[in-house]
Amino acid sequence: MMKFISALMNALPGACAQGLIWGIMAIGVYITYKVLDLADLTVDGTMATGGAVCIMMMSSGHSVGVSLLVAFAAGMLAGLVTGIFHTVMGIPAILAGILSQLGLYSINLRIMDGKANQAMAFGKYDQLVSLRWVRDVPFYQNTNFVVALFVLVIIAALYWFFGTELGCSIRATGSNEQMSRAQGINTNVTKVLGLMLSNGIVALSSGLLAQYQGFADVNAGRGAIVIGLAAVIIGQVIFGKISKNFSFKLLSVVLGAIIYWMVYQAVISAGMDANDMKLISALVVAVFLAVPYLKGRYFTKPVKRGGVANA
Amino acid sequence: MLKVNNIWKTFNVGTVNEKTALQGLTLELKEGDFVTVIGGNGAGKSTMLNAVAGVWPVDEGNIFIDGVDVTKLPEHKRAAYLGRVFQDPMTGTAANMQIQENLALASRRGTFRFLKSGITKAEREMYHEKLKVLDLGLEERMTSKVGLLSGGQRQALTLLMATLKKPKLLLLDEHTAALDPKTAAKVLDATDRIVGRDNLTTLMITHNMKDAIAHGNRLIMMYEGNIIFDVSGEEKKKLKVADLLAKFEQVSGGEFANDRMMLT
Numbered sequence: 001m002m003k004f005i006s007a008l009m010n011a012l013p014g015a016c017a018q019g020l021i022w023g024i025m026a027i028g029v030y031i032t033y034k035v036l037d038l039a040d041l042t043v044d045g046t047m048a049t050g051g052a053v054c055i056m057m058m059s060s061g062h063s064v065g066v067s068l069l070v071a072f073a074a075g076m077l078a079g080l081v082t083g084i085f086h087t088v089m090g091i092p093a094i095l096a097g098i099l100s101q102l103g104l105y106s107i108n109l110r111i112m113d114g115k116a117n118q119a120m121a122f123g124k125y126d127q128l129v130s131l132r133w134v135r136d137v138p139f140y141q142n143t144n145f146v147v148a149l150f151v152l153v154i155i156a157a158l159y160w161f162f163g164t165e166l167g168c169s170i171r172a173t174g175s176n177e178q179m180s181r182a183q184g185i186n187t188n189v190t191k192v193l194g195l196m197l198s199n200g201i202v203a204l205s206s207g208l209l210a211q212y213q214g215f216a217d218v219n220a221g222r223g224a225i226v227i228g229l230a231a232v233i234i235g236q237v238i239f240g241k242i243s244k245n246f247s248f249k250l251l252s253v254v255l256g257a258i259i260y261w262m263v264y265q266a267v268i269s270a271g272m273d274a275n276d277m278k279l280i281s282a283l284v285v286a287v288f289l290a291v292p293y294l295k296g297r298y299f300t301k302p303v304k305r306g307g308v309a310n311a
Numbered sequence: 312m313l314k315v316n317n318i319w320k321t322f323n324v325g326t327v328n329e330k331t332a333l334q335g336l337t338l339e340l341k342e343g344d345f346v347t348v349i350g351g352n353g354a355g356k357s358t359m360l361n362a363v364a365g366v367w368p369v370d371e372g373n374i375f376i377d378g379v380d381v382t383k384l385p386e387h388k389r390a391a392y393l394g395r396v397f398q399d400p401m402t403g404t405a406a407n408m409q410i411q412e413n414l415a416l417a418s419r420r421g422t423f424r425f426l427k428s429g430i431t432k433a434e435r436e437m438y439h440e441k442l443k444v445l446d447l448g449l450e451e452r453m454t455s456k457v458g459l460l461s462g463g464q465r466q467a468l469t470l471l472m473a474t475l476k477k478p479k480l481l482l483l484d485e486h487t488a489a490l491d492p493k494t495a496a497k498v499l500d501a502t503d504r505i506v507g508r509d510n511l512t513t514l515m516i517t518h519n520m521k522d523a524i525a526h527g528n529r530l531i532m533m534y535e536g537n538i539i540f541d542v543s544g545e546e547k548k549k550l551k552v553a554d555l556l557a558k559f560e561q562v563s564g565g566e567f568a569n570d571r572m573m574l575t
Contacts, residue, residue, distance in 0.1 A: 163430075164425070165427050168424075168429035168430075175406060180387075180416075184388070186385075
């Protein structure tokens, strides 16, 4: 027991950092899954693309800022492709995402010079985050602090954006497409923009994660959507009652991701095989996704006429 | 204001469900016309409204709004000219957005949306005043999610949204059919007030013949994708429900007896 606790205490700062980085990714998932009401599986590809772009660029001498920016742009491009598949070509959103994701596998390998894994030497480049910087470094260098800053800036930017006319029209599209068109919103454009923004953020998170780990991996995104959804759902279940404001909702998503990785770390420290975690994640998400349906099916309470908000 | 010229629309072409819903429909509305539309199920009433709104392209014919040929314009572009209220109260509003946000979306109909604020302080004050007109107390709940409102409140709000920015043409697709009689009367009353105040050109579908006679300055009856009866002015005022029933009987050869219009 003592061994478990000390192992866990040692691992927690790292788990928190990982949770923060994945929290950014989960914000991306929130934009498609909750705001736009689309399940976008592109992220399983973009969660590797961002890291690939970032590591390759930094290794060839580009600054970390430029590298992250290009990673963000690469993610947006992937979202654009999914958006075109979905809106212009009429492919169902889930399938459009799967197609992009599969295509991205080849593209990611191309970005990484055909190698499935590309490492970046520690200390040689101006990286922002690293798993070696989660303790015993000045606070401003601590990865938890740096990523927390990223999280705050991203939440602030999104809070502003979704309050603009364009942001409102994206939210309206997710809430009621027919109404949006009747109010003059080109719902194809708003969907594509939402997908681009979401995948850009996911790729940015991927770029940070690759720096943190010190390598880019072509399989880094496998199951990413499930982790992202887990974070969204955990955040909603635990903080849903108190977080009515949009920025708090985004924050609760990030907290959900941190809780996910803390629990993950605890389970690993308790001796569980890391390879089984994907199965457990999938089952946990399945159960939580089923909750609203089962509630409605078996535990209906009379509700006010006119329905309830499902935000 | 509206000119519908010989439009045709067939659904499910080449299948057993093939149905020609509009068969060379032609209709012209003058500015300020308030036209009520009646007809049995499948007569093409909603199809006509959807054709005007651009939900899908028509097979043949042209549609002009205020002299502009909108036949080829997609739905979101035509929205600049139109205000619409639907039969289903869920359809016209965004449930998980606030009342004031819904109004702000409507007030930007037909404008280019970019990075300006989605709702300003001045707007909030204006919406507060506008909501008072509905007399439902919604002005005190402007930050409530629309999903919390009743069907009648949502229809009234949709009506306000449709007319917030004066439309060239107001399309009401049985907007009171899903409401209880008392609420329906309230929403109809608000409709009359707003249409009268702004002198809006209006097409209102209804299943209720009494309403069709009592409201508007012109009445059209549809049957099998065309207009079979068109009265206005004094002649319309003198109409009785029995006259309309007789008219229906005549064109449909007794088939009408099974229609749900009998009930109203």
